[in-house]
Amino acid sequence: MKSISNLKLIVIFAALILASAASILIMTERRQDALIAEIYSEGKLLYTIDLNKVTESYTIELPHNTVLVEHGQISMKCADCPDQVCVRQGKIKNGAYPIVCLPNRVEIRITNKAGVDAVTGR
Amino acid sequence: MKRKIIIFLNVLLIIALGTSCSSKPKSVQSQIFAMDTVMSLTAYGKNSDEAVKAATGEINRLDKMLSANDADSEVSKINASSGSFVTVSGAVLRQIAVAKEVSDRSGGAFDISILPLVELWGFGTDKAHVPSNGEISEAMSKLNYRGIEATDSSVRIPQGTKITLAAIAKGYTSQHLCELFKGMGVSSAIVSLGGNVQAVGVKPDGSKWRVAVQDPNDTAKFLGTVEIADLAVVTSGGYQRYFEENGVSYHHILDPKTGRPAESGLSSVTIVCADGTLADALSTALFVLGEDGAIEYWRSYGGFEAILVTNDGRVVVTEGLKSSFSLSGSYKLQYAGK
Numbered sequence A: 001m002k003s004i005s006n007l008k009l010i011v012i013f014a015a016l017i018l019a020s021a022a023s024i025l026i027m028t029e030r031r032q033d034a035l036i037a038e039i040y041s042e043g044k045l046l047y048t049i050d051l052n053k054v055t056e057s058y059t060i061e062l063p064h065n066t067v068l069v070e071h072g073q074i075s076m077k078c079a080d081c082p083d084q085v086c087v088r089q090g091k092i093k094n095g096a097y098p099i100v101c102l103p104n105r106v107e108i109r110i111t112n113k114a115g116v117d118a119v120t121g122r
Numbered sequence B: 001m002k003r004k005i006i007i008f009l010n011v012l013l014i015i016a017l018g019t020s021c022s023s024k025p026k027s028v029q030s031q032i033f034a035m036d037t038v039m040s041l042t043a044y045g046k047n048s049d050e051a052v053k054a055a056t057g058e059i060n061r062l063d064k065m066l067s068a069n070d071a072d073s074e075v076s077k078i079n080a081s082s083g084s085f086v087t088v089s090g091a092v093l094r095q096i097a098v099a100k101e102v103s104d105r106s107g108g109a110f111d112i113s114i115l116p117l118v119e120l121w122g123f124g125t126d127k128a129h130v131p132s133n134g135e136i137s138e139a140m141s142k143l144n145y146r147g148i149e150a151t152d153s154s155v156r157i158p159q160g161t162k163i164t165l166a167a168i169a170k171g172y173t174s175q176h177l178c179e180l181f182k183g184m185g186v187s188s189a190i191v192s193l194g195g196n197v198q199a200v201g202v203k204p205d206g207s208k209w210r211v212a213v214q215d216p217n218d219t220a221k222f223l224g225t226v227e228i229a230d231l232a233v234v235t236s237g238g239y240q241r242y243f244e245e246n247g248v249s250y251h252h253i254l255d256p257k258t259g260r261p262a263e264s265g266l267s268s269v270t271i272v273c274a275d276g277t278l279a280d281a282l283s284t285a286l287f288v289l290g291e292d293g294a295i296e297y298w299r300s301y302g303g304f305e306a307i308l309v310t311n312d313g314r315v316v317v318t319e320g321l322k323s324s325f326s327l328s329g330s331y332k333l334q335y336a337g338k
Helices: A002-033 B002-020 B048-066 B074-080 B090-105 B112-121 B133-140 B169-183 B276-301
Strands: A036-041 A044-050 A058-061 A065-070 A073-079 A099-101 A106-110 A118-120 B027-034 B037-044 B154-156 B188-193 B196-200 B209-215 B218-228 B232-237 B242-245 B248-251 B266-273 B305-310 B314-318 B325-327 B332-336
Touching: A073 A099, A073 A106, A118 B188, A118 B196, A118 B232, B027 B048, B037 B048, B037 B169, B048 B074, B048 B090, B048 B169, B048 B188, B074 B090, B090 B112, B090 B154, B090 B169, B090 B276, B112 B133, B169 B188, B169 B196, B169 B232, B169 B276, B196 B209, B196 B276, B209 B232, B209 B266, B218 B266, B218 B305, B232 B276, B266 B276, B276 B305, B276 B314
Parallel strands: A118 B209, B314 B332
Antiparallel strands: A036 A044, A036 A106, A058 A065, A065 A073, A099 A106, B027 B037, B037 B188, B188 B196, B196 B232, B209 B218, B218 B325, B232 B266, B242 B248, B266 B305, B305 B314
């Protein structure tokens, strides 16, 4: 009787290990597929969006800016600032270059940076 | 025996779970809008919280001290008292010392007394426009970096002269922040002040920091990457800030010799150097000097490495970066030797 319960325990632990290994695999897989965009205002993180999970485009209204969120890309649709640098930059699809609206202190960045720690040249 | 197996399996499970959530060192990140740009600070390990907090305070303090647009700044006080000595902080003295060295060595390609020209062109304002030849000549007559005098506590600029530290202040700030981090016991950190990048030590995993250089012809792409430890990487490019008039674009890096946007045949200059202040001044100076002048400067004085992007599609890299720079764009790579 005792030996059977031990066998059961071994089976349970083996199943647990398999399940955890599988879930780790799935989680890392998911993480690789995510394209995370972050929207900051005054340096504070307001929104975190996985652009690859966006099925239908939508806009986010900020006090002075409108952000257009689409599948795999994000852009500043309009802004009430005079220079319109952020709007002219168009859509971004990677972390090479964040969209920054300096006058309104809004920043949109994609966190996947293709293995780099910083970008020089802004 | 079976109990032992169970314990062994338990240990395995804990290890598997433990490694899957890999124990990364604590990192603190902060984003600050200052000096007309967006800054990002990242520090790792112990004291990183306090260090980032202190750094934020320093950025705001320096921003107030160094802005030519703030009437209470030290720079504005120097400009308002042209002709007489003004007591200033060590931060201003250090930038003026580096500026003077780079001005002298570049034959005036870098000049902090350029403010009258910058104001005339109106860069960064909604009044940006192309001035007349007469206006440009008049503003150019006020340029006089040679007349700037500094003691160990004060500065005097010639009467009628006005200075701006815009081309060096971010570099000084990144240098200052990295020194602050080190002083507070932070051994791994990276700051990016609107593209002025400077790193403390190496990454927490012991590998070097990978800094991407933006492609001046397609800002969504990288030109290449450079691997650094304890260095500053600063880029000046005509693509960064500009305005358009009658279909022609005018970028913000003015050549003190012509009073107009520099046309030196370069589209960007990246400097890799241990001193952030020097790196910032050099990126502007070498952009104005052009390829030949830049390489000559590097050969004569050294102390830094450079990545020059030419308008004809070449990337000229000084040989000290041979092992740390890798090109990723479709440019022709050349190395410059001593």
